[in-house]
Amino acid sequence: MSPPKQPCSLFQLCVKSSIRLINSACYVIEKTYPENHLNECEREAFDLKCHLMTMLPARLFDVLCSERTCCQYRGDPRIQLQVLMHPNITVFRKCDLDNGIPQRFWQGTLATFSRLRVLDLKFICTDEILAVIGDSCPLLEEINIVSRVDICKSLFNASVLIRNVSDAGLCCITNLKHLRVLAMDPPRNERANRIGRCVSRAGIIMLIRELPYLEELRIESCDIGSTLIGSTVDVGPLNLRKMICHFASADGVRKLIKICPCLKEFSLTHITEHNKDAILDQISMSELRLHKLDLSFFSFTDSMQQLLTVKGSYLTHFSLWEIDNSLNLDKVVSIGKCCPNLTSLCLMTQSKCLHVPRYYRRPDKIFSELRNLILGNENFCIDRMLTFFLECTSNLEKLVLKYQTKTNLDDTLLHLLEKGHLKNIVDLWLDCTLEVSKNVVKRTIQMCDRLQLFTVDFADTTTELLQYITENNLDLKLGSY
Numbered sequence: 001m002s003p004p005k006q007p008c009s010l011f012q013l014c015v016k017s018s019i020r021l022i023n024s025a026c027y028v029i030e031k032t033y034p035e036n037h038l039n040e041c042e043r044e045a046f047d048l049k050c051h052l053m054t055m056l057p058a059r060l061f062d063v064l065c066s067e068r069t070c071c072q073y074r075g076d077p078r079i080q081l082q083v084l085m086h087p088n089i090t091v092f093r094k095c096d097l098d099n100g101i102p103q104r105f106w107q108g109t110l111a112t113f114s115r116l117r118v119l120d121l122k123f124i125c126t127d128e129i130l131a132v133i134g135d136s137c138p139l140l141e142e143i144n145i146v147s148r149v150d151i152c153k154s155l156f157n158a159s160v161l162i163r164n165v166s167d168a169g170l171c172c173i174t175n176l177k178h179l180r181v182l183a184m185d186p187p188r189n190e191r192a193n194r195i196g197r198c199v200s201r202a203g204i205i206m207l208i209r210e211l212p213y214l215e216e217l218r219i220e221s222c223d224i225g226s227t228l229i230g231s232t233v234d235v236g237p238l239n240l241r242k243m244i245c246h247f248a249s250a251d252g253v254r255k256l257i258k259i260c261p262c263l264k265e266f267s268l269t270h271i272t273e274h275n276k277d278a279i280l281d282q283i284s285m286s287e288l289r290l291h292k293l294d295l296s297f298f299s300f301t302d303s304m305q306q307l308l309t310v311k312g313s314y315l316t317h318f319s320l321w322e323i324d325n326s327l328n329l330d331k332v333v334s335i336g337k338c339c340p341n342l343t344s345l346c347l348m349t350q351s352k353c354l355h356v357p358r359y360y361r362r363p364d365k366i367f368s369e370l371r372n373l374i375l376g377n378e379n380f381c382i383d384r385m386l387t388f389f390l391e392c393t394s395n396l397e398k399l400v401l402k403y404q405t406k407t408n409l410d411d412t413l414l415h416l417l418e419k420g421h422l423k424n425i426v427d428l429w430l431d432c433t434l435e436v437s438k439n440v441v442k443r444t445i446q447m448c449d450r451l452q453l454f455t456v457d458f459a460d461t462t463t464e465l466l467q468y469i470t471e472n473n474l475d476l477k478l479g480s481y
Helices: 010-032 035-055 058-066 077-084 098-101 103-110 127-136 166-173 201-209 225-227 250-259 276-285 302-314 329-338 380-391 410-419 438-447 463-470
Strands: 089-095 119-120 142-144 149-153 160-163 179-184 216-220 243-247 265-269 293-299 317-320 344-348 372-376 396-401 429-430 453-455 477-479
Touching: 010 058, 010 077, 035 077, 035 344, 035 453, 058 077, 058 089, 058 438, 103 127, 127 166, 179 201, 201 216, 201 225, 225 243, 225 250, 243 250, 265 410, 276 293, 276 302, 293 302, 302 329, 372 380, 380 410, 410 438, 438 453, 438 463, 463 477
Parallel strands: 089 119, 119 142, 142 179, 179 216, 243 265, 265 293, 293 317, 317 344, 344 372, 372 396, 396 429, 429 453, 453 477
Antiparallel strands: 149 160
């Protein structure tokens, strides 16, 4: 049966209790003074902070700030923050309640926090705030500077989004030499007319050239790989470890590998070049030792086989969206033989050649380390394909099945349960096309001792199952469509 919910630890109870007491004290202070007595209110909040600082270790303030959402403050969040933010705080992540706080509060507050290592200012960041961060927080290793977005009414459009971080703000943080992870806005579309500030591709290139230890650049919907390839200035070598690249060519990939020789995670997708084998050959011939490789809209050719033969021993995560519909069992077995250390595998294909013969004898020691499996197809026999993979590993923790044809999965699930193939499963996600009866859902919950996430579509109401989960105090989230 799914694991029971565990009671909160004594430490968690203490943190929640402390936040409640602090919130109550802050609310009393806030309501004691009218708006025209702001100085007295701030002074009393400061006195409360000093009292807490004498009683609690500095690192505990990191925890209290991170757990603010467990007991939401019903007043002005600035009062609560004024009390909870210790001068030696190392981690601060804003919550949704902070979005409405004026910019000048952040400028004044962040100027005093010189020991910050992690800072998340998503949706509240501006150039002015970045200027303060650049001067006051030299030890930052991770930062989210996705900008505040304002909405401006226009005579021509219903509304226009205005961002508040520009290349000028990026220049302010070039001296944060310890940055390893950076999340930020995508660059503006050069052909679009925008109002307000925006970052440009040139600004992004300028910034990452100044950050020697940057390992991960998170920019939503931005092809940073192509941005680096197309740069008109010399870039690299960079310390980036993760890269997503769209619309790449073989020459572009060769240049990108030279710019980012330390890549560990590489994703290639939306490839328009006809000769994709040349791209795979560039990876094969490089010195890269990739841990994660995602290939979308590729074919399993001889070049793919060569790539896995040469680099497969380093891979722990491999994803293939195959497009020529020729993937067969021999090629799947080849993936297992070439990549003995795989812990995560994703195979998406429409191939009609992928099937397991009735008396097939699978090779030993393939996919034995697999923890996460994603399969997507509408042509293979689910029962045989799943049995093939689940007989290879006894450690599977996450299983995702994507299918395009209505199929009843009752018999398959019962067979896998009886064989003990799902005994270690923690997360089971079944496409809405896969029909499962209420009784089989309940049986799955009963026989999977570690199951905590279960997404499944079934016609019956979930009320009875949710009641069963509650009555048995199970630590299980049951999702449906």
